Amino acid sequence: MMKLTDREIEILEILEKDALLSSDSIAKMIGLNKDETEEIIKKLQDEKIIVHYTTLIDWAKVDNYQGVTAMIDVKVTPKRGVGFREVAERIYRFQEVSSVYLMSGAYDLSVTVEGKSMNEIAQFVSEKLSTLDSVVSTTTHFQLKKYKHDGSVYDSDQNDNRIVVSP
Known part of the structure; x- marks a missing residue:
């Protein structure tokens, strides 16, 4: 720090x-x-405080782009002495994985995965992720539409239908 x-x-x-x-x-x-x-x-x-520069792209507006994003909740058994770090490192090394977060709540890790199809992601979960020793269970959520990401609103040209409140 x-x-x-x-x-x-x-x-x-x-x-x-x-x-x-x-x-x-x-x-x-x-x-x-x-x-x-x-x-x-x-x-x-x-100092690696600025880690990387990225560009947000609204892929839904690109006709010939096919891609699927899934958020996977992962329950793991942490290892003595290293906790969740070791399994998180094994997971984030997979090419399909774009992010891994340690979470509070019912699941331990939140993993974001990108693929060309739902089948490709399902194959990743069943053949790579679920087979890791520490992984107890997974729940996969497929992203259907992106409304806002990293503070940027997608399709912001549409009318704002919220009621205006003023004093």
């Missing part, structure tokens, strides 16, 4: 909302010069 300055946190918050902003734009937003801003960003990348 690393203690960051308010400026560093401010840069992270800006980049989290829009990673395409230039360092010049970010510098103007927070009152630093471009070189200072670039130096802070490089430090945050070197």
Whole structure:
């Protein structure tokens, strides 16, 4: 863990909302010069605080794209001395897995898997995931439609049907 300055946190918050902003734009937003801003960003990348830059794509708008996403709840038996970490590492090494989270509640891990078809994901669950020694049970949920992801609303051009409340 690393203690960051308010400026560093401010840069992270800006980049989290829009990673395409230039360092010049970010510098103007927070009152630093471009070189200072670039130096802070490089430090945050070197320290692995900025892990990766991603692009959100609305694949539902692409006709010839076929892909399926599933969220799988996994109940596991943790191993003495390493807890859930060892089984989580084994799971996230599979090419099909895009994320793994330790969760509270009825299941221990939440695993997000991407594939070309529901059958491909079912095959992954039955042949790879369920066969791991520590895995006790799984529940698979297929994603049908994405409304909002990482703070970005999909299909935001539609009318907002919520009732306006004003004092």
